Amino acid sequence: DILKVAVAANFKPTLEDLAEKFEQETGHRLLISAASTGILFNQIVNGAPFDIFLSADRQRPEMLKEKGMILPGSQHTYAMGELVLWSPGESTTLVELRDNKARLAIANPAIAPYGLAAQQLLENLGIWSYVESRLVKGASIQQTWQFVASGNVPVGLVAKAQMVDGDQYTVMPYEYYDPIQQDMVILKRTPHPDAAKQFVEFILSESAQSLIESHGYFSVVKKDKDGSLIEKALIDKAPIDRARIESALIKD
Amino acid sequence: MLITAIWVTLKLATITTIILLLLSIPLAWWLANMQSRIRPILEAIVGLPMVLPPTVLGFYLLLLFSPNYAAGQAWLSLTGSTLAFSFTGLVVASVIYSMPFVVQPLQRAFEQLDKGLLEAAAMMGAGAMDRFFNIVLPCSRRALVLAGCMGFAHTIGEFGVVLMIGGNIPGETQVLSIALFDAVESQSFEMAHQIAGGLLLFAMVLLVFLYSLDRRSGKSSGSRVC
């Protein structure tokens, strides 16, 4: 079967790697359509012929569920994003950032999950008000990355998944922002529910998850003591770890 | 992959340009000769798609095409498929989006045409259609080429509407501009540069060719004043 997969643009490179494996393993084919989560959501609501939707957030799948547009029980978190502070030139810290006049690139909190996370991080660290007027907001995390990569903004809060070998970056403490849960759903109108379920199973499989992890995401599954896979529930906020704060703020 | 995107793009741009010209030529002629007071209103309506961001225009087209609403429902029951996320839908959307860029230069050219020539043709027994095809269109050749180029180029470069309406489905609605966008988004800059370079080169060759076609009409009569 051919599965039409709608994927949030940030996850597309990862999904392409996964797709190869999936196609080999199952013989199904994937047609990957990438766009921003908001666009994909609007398209799905208005009749887009997708089978599976890999969102960059948890909220849109939730909304689809409320509308009754998904196969019951098909919503799963498939990866979790991680924020990093990236300055390709001289490395910098959030403290320096608070005190100097440099611009800081984040994704737009209003429309991008990474943006929301960045805002939470900065607020929780108490430096939002310092940097707010210097923020440059990308419409997506990809754009935010481009702002920094092109050298137009010296520092940005981007996704770890975007970092490539040799990039110097600082991982931000995940306690300071709500987990960037990326959920997937199977759409109710899919003509290939079985293949779709196979795909979901595949994504949650250990091998897939380790590949996802290697692309810079938190894996969402852990092995149970008895070796069976369980879904990781990272919904509760982790307790704040003072030491991590210090290091995030001060370490260069 | 890229090959199919190129193919879809060329098909889309060509079909769209043809439909655009077929629709815009009579529309522009009608507007150009309209005596009514509502002409500026109609002209403004034709120009309106320009002021909406393409993605937003695409969004509203999505709503229009959606089976959730009357128009889309009607289309669905008529043809058995939705307009959105189909090649046909892309063509419809591109036509709407690029229409002003084709209608307006044509309308201006038609307005500037010397009416005396049409009177002369009429006196030789040429009816309205005859005059239109044998005088109006040949005399507006430059404007037709320009309008066609604008429509074609704009459709190739178009992206927001296509993304919204098309859904980026490879082989069906994934056009080059989206592939290019994807490449930039997924940091495949090598590929992005190649696609962008290829697009520019192709456009350059096409435009130079078309613009060279009517060298002759542009030739000056040797006057020193300009």
Add this chain to the structure above:
Amino acid sequence: MLITAIWVTLKLATITTIILLLLSIPLAWWLANMQSRIRPILEAIVGLPMVLPPTVLGFYLLLLFSPNYAAGQAWLSLTGSTLAFSFTGLVVASVIYSMPFVVQPLQRAFEQLDKGLLEAAAMMGAGAMDRFFNIVLPCSRRALVLAGCMGFAHTIGEFGVVLMIGGNIPGETQVLSIALFDAVESQSFEMAHQIAGGLLLFAMVLLVFLYSLDRRSGKSSGSRVC
């Protein structure tokens, strides 16, 4: 919030349109009167920005503006600030993006101008500038209005480039089209409808007003043939 976006949008569109006209009028005149064989090449270059998806164009502008590269570095050392994410940068990007839509109708109008009128003016002692301002421009009034409208509307509706270059900074680079995009992205449809409706209404009023301005020149001489 919305108010500042409206303000930035209007400011951007107005300044861009003015700059566009200031640049395009001489450029179009130069192209229209060019005898050289390279004219089609120059014309094609002017038209090139059309074929690139705006976001991609924005991406390349981003590279151009970057202090990592020569052009951006030069600008930085000259002015002390980068072009990206500034209002000035938006203006530059919008001008580049909308240029073809302004140059081309102007060029066509200039080409269609009866050179005999210019000769007549020259014989009355009118120099090149005098002729240009007192004959060429007044005779191309419709095309100027059209070109201005296209530039203005296109700048208002422009979005990809602005999104890329602007960085969505309130009061500086956050324009209405981006606010509208944001609203659609975040499913704030109520707001999206309002902004879109307002934009359309504003554009409608403006365009109807401008197109009504030159009713007179459009008035027919009573001929029955068209």
Add this chain to the structure above:
Amino acid sequence: MLNISLQLPRDRFLLDVDISLDGDSIWAIMGRSGCGKTSLLRAIAGLESGAKGKISFHGQVWLDTDTQMCVAPEQRRIGYIFQEARLFPNLDVMGNLQFARQRACRRDNTFSFSHVVEQLGIDHLLGRRIQALSGGEKQRVAIARTLLNTPDLLLMDEPLASLDWTSKTTILPILRNLQKEFGIPVIFVSHAREEVARLADNMLLIDHGRVKLQGECRRLFISMDSDLISDDGALSILEADVTDHDEDHGLTELSLGRQKLLVNWVNAEVGTRLRILLPAQEVSIATEDLDCLSIQNRLAVTVETMKELGNRNVLLSLSTEGQTVQAVVTCRAVDMLGISIGKPVFAYFKASCLNVV
């Protein structure tokens, strides 16, 4: 037969015309610049949307505002030579001619292509761009184009204005032929009295949108009330029959009743009736019959009327053989020769003064 009853508002007056023009003759329209000549032609052609009234041609109604009837210009089969040439700039000369030829009303060989092209002297121009033609060349191409279209009615707006005399004299007979041989009515606007006298049978004088005078040229040129008659403009039109040719001297002898006239050689058979234009200026009066004078023509006439013209000249109307000859002489001559109404005198004019048309 063209019946016209027409109102058309112009900037300063109403063009208000009610005439019928018979189809077997050539009509000239004259009048001062801006009097409405072009407007009238355009209304006949159906080009003026503001025209109200009735127009019919050979019984076929073209316009009737009462019944909302209006035949489209392209269906009226009119040939219209505009005041400007209006050639199609997208076609070359050949293309312009072919455009007209392909849409010809009749496919008969009223005028063969090569004949028209040759007569108008445009054979060498066929491949030219319109932009590289001179004023007169454009005008000739426009005439050729209209002729090749073989219209049923020909309207011409100053068709010969920008042509040299040689071109004029070759084109005038073609136009006259059009009417005489093919029965195509011709209506033309002209400012040149000479042209009108040579070409037209009938005339219409328009002033501020109204017909001021209408009728046969030979009558109008004689009519004393006519505005056209300034002392340098009066013309007589005589009809005479060919009686003999004098080959030695290159002269043709005509008879006007019992009197004889000599004109420059005319290629016409004995018995043909000819039309002669005689400008009043050319006629001199003698009280005696003279033979020591180079003037070859002498008619015995009687003074019918005498009208003093503004500048102390006198316009004499002289009758002979049922026709009228006009002469302009000075007051002084009238005094010296004692000319008075009813007096028999001799009218002298040179053979070469007579234009035979």
Add this chain to the structure above:
Amino acid sequence: MLNISLQLPRDRFLLDVDISLDGDSIWAIMGRSGCGKTSLLRAIAGLESGAKGKISFHGQVWLDTDTQMCVAPEQRRIGYIFQEARLFPNLDVMGNLQFARQRACRRDNTFSFSHVVEQLGIDHLLGRRIQALSGGEKQRVAIARTLLNTPDLLLMDEPLASLDWTSKTTILPILRNLQKEFGIPVIFVSHAREEVARLADNMLLIDHGRVKLQGECRRLFISMDSDLISDDGALSILEADVTDHDEDHGLTELSLGRQKLLVNWVNAEVGTRLRILLPAQEVSIATEDLDCLSIQNRLAVTVETMKELGNRNVLLSLSTEGQTVQAVVTCRAVDMLGISIGKPVFAYFKASCLNVV
């Protein structure tokens, strides 16, 4: 003084002209349609980029391809009345006139605005749109516009072609005045011999891009070799002094040496030298001195030359008082009266035939 030495390639020939035109006279350019008249004017005006050679006006060099010198058209202070009117469609009639007025070369009152507007009869048109003017109205506005621009040299391309006779006769004196009173040289193209004879002092006949004849009109119209001379075209130009006025008869008496001429009343003081056009057609020959004839003018002349014209007419050149009068008579008259070279005869012509200019 305008010196022209010029080559300009045309489609079928090279316009190749080498002339100097003196600045104190009015020059006419004649020639068949397409012979290069307009091209010549355009080259003088600096409008033809292909023109090569030298042009200078009053010592000022306008063009010299050797030294790459070329004065821009707008700096040559030329008034150019084009074959088409070329009014600015974005301005109304008043706007067109003001455009020219504001750029006038001299701000003196060579022609006051109201004077020009009135003379050309366009006062009622001032507020009009260009599109709603008749052909002749456009032509007159174009003339007014050029006059108001007060140029230093006036070039006119068939300026009166589409005008009625009344308009022509009011405009001709204005143009003549321009040269005579204000010393502005005038060069004009015309196809109408009448117009040329009335307006021009000198003439240029062009054929296929080359000057075929050049010189004073009075000489050229007499010259037997001239192409212009068909038997209906020959003209004599005489100069005579006013000696008396005959108010009773509305005549003016002129003296041509010891002989007298009578012409229609001329408003000129006794002693003024006048110029008279006398068409050869108008002149009759008598072997005796007659007084029973209405013809008022009689000159005793001697036959100088005789030239047989194509159509069995003879053109006689008659000398009297150092001037030349031409006459066209039929061969028959020559035979009958026994006219031969050297024979003294009498030339008769009517007072009203003489055009005084």
